[in-house]
Amino acid sequence: GGSAIMLRTTKKAFKRKGNRYCVKDCGGSTKTKIPKYLTESIIPTFHFQTGLPQLPVPDLNKTIDRYIQAATPFCDPKQLAETIVLANDFKETKGAKYQELLLKQNSKNQHTSYISEMWYDMYLKARDPLVLNYNPFIQLNPCENPDYNTQVNKATTMILSSLRLLFSLQIENLEPEMFHTKRGIPTWAQKCIKYLSPKLSWGVAALVYKSYPLDMIQYGRLFASTRVPKIDKDELRSTSNSRHIAVMNGGFLYKLVVIEEDGSIRDHNDIATEINSIIKSKKIAQPGEAVGVLTTSERNSWATAREQLSGTALRDVEEALFVLCLDDTSTSDKSEQTHQFLHGGGRNRWFDKSFSLIIDPKGNAAINFEHAWGDGVAVLRYANDVYKDSQTMPLPEINDSDVIQPTLIDFKLSEEMKNNIKKQEQILDEKISTLNISATMLKQGFGSAYLKSKKLGPDATFQCILQMAIYKMFHESKSTYESASTAGFKHGRTECIRPVSIKSAGAARMFDNEDATPEQQLNSLKESVNAHNKLKNEALMGNGIDRHLFALQNMADPNNMHKFFSDPLYSKVTESFLSTSTLQSPAIGGGGFGPTHPEGFGVGYSIRKDEIGIVVTTYRPKEDLEQFLECVKKSIQQIEDLFHNNKLN
DSSP states (O other): HHHHHHHHHHHOEEEEETTEEEEEETTSSSEEEEOSOOOSSSTTTTTGGGGGGBBBOOHHHHHHHHHHHHHHHGGGHHHHHHHHHHHHHHHTTTHHHHHHHHHHHHHTTTSSSHHHHHHHHHHHHHHHHHHHHOEEEEEEOSSGGGGGHHHHHHHHHHHHHHHHHHHHTTTTTTTOEOOOOOOOOOOHHHHHHSSSSSHHHHHHIIITTTEOOOOOOOGGGSEEEEEEEESSEEEEOOOOOOOOEEEETEEEEEEEOOOOOSOBBOOHHHHHHHHHHHEEEEOOOOTTOOOOGGGSHHHHHHHHHHTOHHHHHHHHHHSSOOEOOOOOOOOOOOOHHHHHHHHTTTTOOOOBBSSEEEOOEEEEEEEEESSSOOHHHHHHHHHHHHHHHHHHSOOOOOOOOOOOOOEEEOOOOOOOHHHHHHHHHHHHHHHHHTOEEEEEEEETTTTTHHHHHHHOOOOHHHHHHHHHHHHHHHOOOOEEEEEEEOOOOOTEEEEEEEOOOOHHHHHHHHTTTTOOOOHHHHHHHHHHHHHHHHHOOOOOOOOHHHHHHHHHHHHOOGGGOOGGOOOOOHHHHHHHHHEEOOOTTTTTTEEEEEOOSSSSSSEEEEOOOOEEEEEEEESSSSSHHHHHHHHHHHHHHHHHHHHHSSOOO
C-alpha cells in the first residue's frame, strides 16, 4: 500500500552522513532531515494481537493447594490446621460459586482477560497519591558518545526518536513485541506469517520458532495519554493527533510543538533552540506556583482542585504526547539520583501522564511512569528503542544566543489555588522526609556469570539471598512480592511470584544456623532455587495465587464475604512487606519504586554479568535500611564462602 511506497522512497531519499541525515533541496544546499520511521517491520505491529491465547482462569483446587503451601512458612502447625479447614470450606462453598461466576464471565469475554478490567479498576479506584505509592522509574544508561549527554542534546535526540517510534506505531511499522527462546523468525517466514490469520500466525511463531508474541494493547496508551483524577475513580484518557509535548522546567510548564501541521518532524535545531530558551529563562516557581505538585495529592482532593484550574492549560498538559522534565540540579550520588527520579520534590513533575522523560543538567535521564495504564512492558520497549535510536540522531547545531520565545502554559492561579498548592508542597515534603533510599552495587564479581558457573539461576538465587537477609534481620519470614509479566496472553497484566516458600524459608534458617554443614546449606540453597523457578514458571503461565484470589474476592458480595478473606493469615501471605522487581537491558542502568508496606522495603534490582545493582526504599529509620543491606551483603558472602571454602558443586 501507500505506506510501503513511502518507506521505499524514504529509504532511497536519505543517506547517512556521519551522524547526520541529509537530503539535497532544489537549491543544492544540504539541510538535515529526519526519516519519519524508526523501523520497517515485515510483520505489522499488532498482527498477532487478536490471535493471542486467553489468560487461563486457574483451577480452584490448585489455587487453594498453592495458597496453603504459601501460608505454611508464616504460621505454626495449629494456625496452619485452622487455615486448611477455612480454605477448604471456602473452596467447597462460596469459592466454588465465585469460580463458576468467574468462568462464565470469562467465556463471555474472550477478547480480553479475566483480570484486565478489575485490575484497571483496582488502580483507578485507589485514592492514595501516585508518587511513592504507584509510579516507578527506570534510569537510562549514559550514551556512549559524551556529546549526546548534555541536557539539550539528550532532550532533542530523545524527542526525535520518540516521534519516530510514535509514527512507526501509527502505521504498524514497529516490530511486534516477542519473547524469543531461540534465534527468532527468519525473514522468509516473516513474509509468510504476515499473510496468515492472527491465530495461525501465533501458532507458527510460538510452536515452530519458539518465538512468543506478547500482548501490545498497552502501546495504545504510551503517547498522548493521561490519568484524570475523578471523585472515587479516576479515568484514563487518550488524545489522537497531538502535535506537542509539555516541557517542565523550574516548576513551570511549556507547550513545545514537535510535529509540523503536515505531519513531519519539526526541524531539530528549532526544537533544541526552544528547549535551550526555556532553560536559559531561569524562571523558577515560587511556593504555591508549581501546579504539578497537585498531581502528588490524594486523588479525591486533586479531583476537586482540578475542577478549578484553567481548562485550556490542562488540555495543553494532558493532551501532550508526553512530559519532558528538565531539572535544574544534578547529582552523581546514586541514592540522591533515586530521590530525584522517583519524586524529584514534586515541583517539576506531572505524575498523571502516561510517562515523563526526566533529564538533569548533566544529561542523566530516567522515565517515570503512571502504573494504571501499563506494567512496564511498553515503557521498557520505549526505553530500549529510543535509547538506541537517539544515539544515531543528528546532534543539534545551535547558537546559545539564539532564542525562540517559549509558550508558557498559564494556569492563571487564584490566591486560593496557590494556597492549595502550598499546603500540598508541605504534605509532600513531610512524606519525602520520612523516605530513606540506598542505591548501590553489591559485591563486584558476584553476578549472573558467577551464579551460572555454579549452576544456580541468578534471579532465583538473589530472591533466596533476600529471604536470607530478612531472616537474619527479623528472625522470621516476611511476605514478599516479585512481579512476573503475563503479557504472553491477551490483555495479560502481571502475576505475583511469592518467593517465600517452605524451601526458601528452610534455606534462610539453614544459613543462619552455625551448626549447619556446608552440604546442608548447599542442598537447601539448591532446593530454594528449584522451588522459586517452579513458582516463577507457574506465575508466567497465569497460575499464581494472587490474581485468581483477587478475582474471586471481586466476585463476592462485600457485605457477605467468606471468613477466608478476613483470616489474619490471608493478609500476612498476600501483603508485600518486601516488594521486589527486576529489569535487565543494555539501555537500563537501574530502576526503583516506593515501598508498598509502611514497615517494609521496596527493592528494585538488576543482575548483570559481574555485579548486582540494588535500589532499596523504606520508611523505616536509616539504621534499619543499612542493617538490611548489611544482611544482604553478608548473605552473598556466605554463598561465595560456601563454594570457595568447600569443594562443592
